[in-house]
Amino acid sequence: MSTSKLALHGGSKTVTATRPVHHRWGQEELTRLTAMVDQNSLFYSKGPQCAGLLEEFRKTYPLKWAFPTSSGTASLHVAIASLQLPPGSEVITSPITDMGSVIGILYQQLVPVFADINPHTYNVDPAAIRRCITPKTRAIMAVHLTGNPSDMDATMAIAREHNLIVIEDCAQAWGATYRGRPVGSFGHLACYSFNEFKHVSCGDGGIAATNDERFGPTLAKWGDKFYDRNSSADARNPTTLAPNYRMSEPQAAVAAGQLVKLPKIISDHVRLGSHFLKKLQSLALPGISLPEIDSRDQHSFWFILIRLDPARFTCTRDEFTAALVAEGATASPGYIPRPVYKYPLFQNHNFFAGQWPLRDAGLTTMDYTKVSCPIAEAVLADSVTFTIKPEMTEEIIDQTAEALAKVARHFAK
Ligand SMILES: Cc1ncc(COP(=O)(O)O)c(C=O)c1O
Numbered sequence: 001m002s003t004s005k006l007a008l009h010g011g012s013k014t015v016t017a018t019r020p021v022h023h024r025w026g027q028e029e030l031t032r033l034t035a036m037v038d039q040n041s042l043f044y045s046k047g048p049q050c051a052g053l054l055e056e057f058r059k060t061y062p063l064k065w066a067f068p069t070s071s072g073t074a075s076l077h078v079a080i081a082s083l084q085l086p087p088g089s090e091v092i093t094s095p096i097t098d099m100g101s102v103i104g105i106l107y108q109q110l111v112p113v114f115a116d117i118n119p120h121t122y123n124v125d126p127a128a129i130r131r132c133i134t135p136k137t138r139a140i141m142a143v144h145l146t147g148n149p150s151d152m153d154a155t156m157a158i159a160r161e162h163n164l165i166v167i168e169d170c171a172q173a174w175g176a177t178y179r180g181r182p183v184g185s186f187g188h189l190a191c192y193s194f195n196e197f198k199h200v201s202c203g204d205g206g207i208a209a210t211n212d213e214r215f216g217p218t219l220a221k222w223g224d225k226f227y228d229r230n231s232s233a234d235a236r237n238p239t240t241l242a243p244n245y246r247m248s249e250p251q252a253a254v255a256a257g258q259l260v261k262l263p264k265i266i267s268d269h270v271r272l273g274s275h276f277l278k279k280l281q282s283l284a285l286p287g288i289s290l291p292e293i294d295s296r297d298q299h300s301f302w303f304i305l306i307r308l309d310p311a312r313f314t315c316t317r318d319e320f321t322a323a324l325v326a327e328g329a330t331a332s333p334g335y336i337p338r339p340v341y342k343y344p345l346f347q348n349h350n351f352f353a354g355q356w357p358l359r360d361a362g363l364t365t366m367d368y369t370k371v372s373c374p375i376a377e378a379v380l381a382d383s384v385t386f387t388i389k390p391e392m393t394e395e396i397i398d399q400t401a402e403a404l405a406k407v408a409r410h411f412a413k
Helices: 027-037 048-060 072-083 101-108 127-133 150-160 249-260 260-282 318-324 374-382 392-411
Strands: 063-070 090-093 111-114 137-142 165-169 189-193 205-210 303-308 331-333 383-387
Touching: 027 048, 048 063, 048 090, 048 205, 048 374, 063 072, 063 111, 063 249, 072 101, 072 189, 072 205, 090 101, 090 127, 101 111, 137 150, 150 331, 165 260, 165 303, 189 260, 189 318, 189 392, 249 260, 260 303, 260 392, 303 374, 318 392, 374 383
Parallel strands: 090 111, 090 137, 137 165, 165 189
Antiparallel strands: 063 205, 189 205, 303 383, 331 383
16 A cells, blocks of 8 residues: 555654643642641651542542552552451452552452453443452442443442452543443442552552442551551550551642542543544544543543554554654553463462462462463554643644554555
8 A cells, every 4th residue: 555654664744742840740740749848747647648639539529538548559468358258268350550559459368350441442341340240249349440430330230130249440440430420439449549650649648438438448458558647545556457658748749639630630641542533534444443531421532542453554554663762642552461361470379489379278279270261352452542741732732643554554564
């Protein structure tokens, strides 16, 4: 097919618009940090910055109990620990997610079970959840991948049917809504991340939250050595094992400042992400499929994953992506390199010093070398990520779409 010369081959770049300099952190954070310096303590418990953070958080997520944590991973560990599930219980989750989703499950001596995903939303397919249910299933961790809300109606229906607890991993989905309500308000517990790369960040941080009377009252203790900060008499008298995952006041000051700006940050992601998808829809490029978003929901476009039909192109996905990058597009191949269960950690069951005590004790027969989620594997092999950042301009987005069209036409069969 005749096309203009790719930048990769010495042609001119398509994305020429410059990305404006952007300061993610500014006066909102500085004001809080300055106030913090005058405090006598930087400790979270009753700290004004952590309290301010939760006040901002609840403007979007009205969850009664919320515990600020040192990371998103920590928030998920706190949530899963608070369920107090017997060792060997199974938790169904996505094979395409960050390790943070499964670390807490493993540390609590539970078994992550990976359910395959929907090929168009990249979230776990409710039918696959059903196929994974066994007598040992106790919970589902729903991951709202890329900012696209997972199917919570179907997930909660399955949970009700089988008496399961649902934790929503909202790390990638700040600002996303499902049927008009924010993600995190459907399951029994919700977890969020403030790591460097998320919509809002304090470097590292997270929040675990719930409205559920069963888990709320002890939630903080699961991230604070099981100390009871509300009891002045006998705070340090733990009745069970829990790590220290507390957030400190400097983190909270920055995270709170970020949440003040959340509506604007999300509206920028949504505006630019929707613009990009609209542009790609109008180009209707053969061999390229776009993510499916339910019209009742709000994707918050942490990033956009598109898929290439390998049969329609003369190049590999990695060559295609390299050509996009040469055009100046902010693109990268896939998301994680392989599904979580394919990591050496899982393939070797190397969870605790080369062993998996849970399996050695006969509490599970799980063998991750036998797990297969073909759709997840295909998506990770044929997809391309486009980053959306609030400082991008519509001109950059338009040029990125043009770059995709140029590369797709060049490599079309
Ligand atoms: C879906 C998901 N869950 C959990 C985490 C873990 O968050 P953190 O990096 O804050 O520990 C991440 C971070 O990348 C994530 O994307």
